[in-house]
Amino acid sequence: LSTPATNSVYAELRKELNSYQDTVNFLLALIHELSWDDSTRAIRADVTHEHGSRQNAPGNKDAVTPDLAMLLGQSDGIVGDVKIAFARTDERRRSITAQLLKYDRVVSAWLTPRKASKPRASRGCTVLLTHHTRKVDAAEYLEQERQGGRFNPRNAFAIVAAVRAPQGNTEEFINLEKSYGTLVPPEKDRKLARVVPVRLDHLTTRYAVKFYDAQPPVAYLLQLIWDNILPTLTPEESFRPDVQPERPSIETTAAEVARHLRDSYSMRLLNPALPESPTVKSVSAALDLLVGFKLGNKLGVDGNFRFQYRRLRGGSLEYFLRKQAAVNPAGKRRTRSKKQLLLFDPKAESISKLDNDRS
Amino acid sequence: VDELPQDVLATIAGALSPSREDAEVAGALDRVQLPEPFRVYVAILLLRRDPHLSIEKVPQTIAHIRRQDASVATVLYEARWNEPTIRGASALLRITTLAGGDAATLMTVTTGPVWRHGLEKAFAWLYPTVYAPFLRQPDLRSVFESMQRALRSPLRIRLTRVSSLRRLLHTPSRRRYESGLTWTDVDAEEAFADAAESSTYFRSLAFDLCDVQGKGRFVSTDIVGKVSRDAYFSSNARIAWLYNTAVVAALARVRKEQEIARNRGRLAAKGPEPRAILARFDTGSLQRQDLPRIAERLRRMPSASVSILHGNPYLHAAIVDMKDGSAFDLLVASEKQLLIVPQLRATEPSVVRICRYVYDQVGEAEFVDASHELGLR
Numbered sequence: 001l002s003t004p005a006t007n008s009v010y011a012e013l014r015k016e017l018n019s020y021q022d023t024v025n026f027l028l029a030l031i032h033e034l035s036w037d038d039s040t041r042a043i044r045a046d047v048t049h050e051h052g053s054r055q056n057a058p059g060n061k062d063a064v065t066p067d068l069a070m071l072l073g074q075s076d077g078i079v080g081d082v083k084i085a086f087a088r089t090d091e092r093r094r095s096i097t098a099q100l101l102k103y104d105r106v107v108s109a110w111l112t113p114r115k116a117s118k119p120r121a122s123r124g125c126t127v128l129l130t131h132h133t134r135k136v137d138a139a140e141y142l143e144q145e146r147q148g149g150r151f152n153p154r155n156a157f158a159i160v161a162a163v164r165a166p167q168g169n170t171e172e173f174i175n176l177e178k179s180y181g182t183l184v185p186p187e188k189d190r191k192l193a194r195v196v197p198v199r200l201d202h203l204t205t206r207y208a209v210k211f212y213d214a215q216p217p218v219a220y221l222l223q224l225i226w227d228n229i230l231p232t233l234t235p236e237e238s239f240r241p242d243v244q245p246e247r248p249s250i251e252t253t254a255a256e257v258a259r260h261l262r263d264s265y266s267m268r269l270l271n272p273a274l275p276e277s278p279t280v281k282s283v284s285a286a287l288d289l290l291v292g293f294k295l296g297n298k299l300g301v302d303g304n305f306r307f308q309y310r311r312l313r314g315g316s317l318e319y320f321l322r323k324q325a326a327v328n329p330a331g332k333r334r335t336r337s338k339k340q341l342l343l344f345d346p347k348a349e350s351i352s353k354l355d356n357d358r359s
Numbered sequence: 360v361d362e363l364p365q366d367v368l369a370t371i372a373g374a375l376s377p378s379r380e381d382a383e384v385a386g387a388l389d390r391v392q393l394p395e396p397f398r399v400y401v402a403i404l405l406l407r408r409d410p411h412l413s414i415e416k417v418p419q420t421i422a423h424i425r426r427q428d429a430s431v432a433t434v435l436y437e438a439r440w441n442e443p444t445i446r447g448a449s450a451l452l453r454i455t456t457l458a459g460g461d462a463a464t465l466m467t468v469t470t471g472p473v474w475r476h477g478l479e480k481a482f483a484w485l486y487p488t489v490y491a492p493f494l495r496q497p498d499l500r501s502v503f504e505s506m507q508r509a510l511r512s513p514l515r516i517r518l519t520r521v522s523s524l525r526r527l528l529h530t531p532s533r534r535r536y537e538s539g540l541t542w543t544d545v546d547a548e549e550a551f552a553d554a555a556e557s558s559t560y561f562r563s564l565a566f567d568l569c570d571v572q573g574k575g576r577f578v579s580t581d582i583v584g585k586v587s588r589d590a591y592f593s594s595n596a597r598i599a600w601l602y603n604t605a606v607v608a609a610l611a612r613v614r615k616e617q618e619i620a621r622n623r624g625r626l627a628a629k630g631p632e633p634r635a636i637l638a639r640f641d642t643g644s645l646q647r648q649d650l651p652r653i654a655e656r657l658r659r660m661p662s663a664s665v666s667i668l669h670g671n672p673y674l675h676a677a678i679v680d681m682k683d684g685s686a687f688d689l690l691v692a693s694e695k696q697l698l699i700v701p702q703l704r705a706t707e708p709s710v711v712r713i714c715r716y717v718y719d720q721v722g723e724a725e726f727v728d729a730s731h732e733l734g735l736r
Binding site (some may be wrong): 017018021075130166168169170171172199200201202204205206207208223227228229230232234236237239241242243248260264270271308311312315316317318 | 483487541575625626631632633635637640645646647650658662663664665666667668672673675677679681682683684686687690691692693694696698702703704706730731733735
């Protein structure tokens, strides 16, 4: 397991994992900052979260699912996407531009609904959340496109840059900064024009969200299922390693695991009406992988699984990462097969989004 | 216990009557001076789901416990290996469930070996129905302060033997602790002050009561005892004093910490927010260069599966307690605090176990409710 080739695959998987965690934290930090009322020093009670939900708008052929979609009271609507590693190739950059324009139309639809219905907001903006190191590239490209007439959003548009920023010895912050354009509401535009540090401690204490709309790394999801979901599906008494001769046996279904994941770790924590993500189908694929690792079996055709719960060598995350590194062809650059694991609804364009992020 | 003089035995049997309050029992035992090697032991136990404490369930291979009535039982412990001196030793056991049903005090007359090998093992077996609280260094200090306060001059508490552990977090040594057993004759106050300077915590402290005579000469009164951080106390005389000071002070601390451990699991709490616990360190205890060592120590936690989700420059670990399937995230993203974030299941015994492990391995911490502390609620 420790040949140099597998190690490089392993290192890449670790990197992917960290990047995903960072992205979740960046997104939460931005959501938190936008929901935060500086005058009362509390979270606003009138925020509607629609992150990852399907949004239709005139001019858009299909529904889109923005990573960030929120309404602050009845006045401000913010729709945005996360592109942590803002694309490096023109082709992908063009697709980001097209996507942002789609989101801009969603904002327009919120502001001036076609039918007689009430506008959902009076001000709106589109946001691109990217990494601090990519903010200049993103701004230069979009500015160039704007001048070339290929990127002309009707509403306000802003680039928000995020970066993890250690301070002092072990203090960890996420710094948010509006690096380009205009944000709504105006007070947030002014505030984020300077760097806003958000403490990681505070985010973790406040939000249990562990994934956003994009497909999480396989090992990350498996770790979450193995460590946090499966043990709760069997009584405490079935553990007792010193007393019970047998390992806990856990019988469950993909639907049950998916329900726990959604209710406890997804953006649904912010709004229970959000779409069901991850889907049962994708969780079923993840459970199949666990069966493939010989940690359990599939019972018949009715979709039930039975797992023999145990402590995995080196900790579950390490175990899954190594397993994953071992099945990937050593030495080759790991390509993300679209068939690899359809953990999320493929229609939700999360796969193509991830490909963009990865460029 | 059969070796005890008849009159002493009669007093003890009478005192342990189930209808009495703990303090009354202690009062009735106060005048008894037990011969070596006997001691009265008082322990604080935390209970879960079983307010009546089914001690009879303990396998006889560990200790033979026979219940006499609702609260008194007999313990028979036979050493299985070559320890002939303790074969056949037995103890009278009195257990009182406290109000609320989630804690109990236990009183018994026994010898050190029976306590250590029989009773302590029996309670370890009963985990998580019964779990031991732990007294932090400041708790132990306040225990000794209350003991000393109740003494009339010229009596003073002298520490005779101190079992301590020094955390070696900031040194590159592979060892996690430096354990120490010292035979001292220092004053309790002095010992606590010394320990605070070297990241040392006490596991148990044996003391004797001394008469301070002219020129500061300490003369033992032959009243000896022991205080352990596992919240048990023993003495060969003056039980009422020990109970009313040490046990009462410790009980108050333990109940406060137990409150912190309650309702942490998110499945039970039904709320979307994590109910995090914050371990607050007095001084800058967590340096960045310590993070790999903290991660390494977490990995070695017994009966737990630990995954490091992020190692540097902040530490994020996921811990599953293999004793009951509780799960926690642990986050070090600040110099002076460490967050313990309970996941779907987080039982009280498990929360205490994690806190204790963090306390032992990482540093002198106080455990508080995080959202309250960070001003989020």
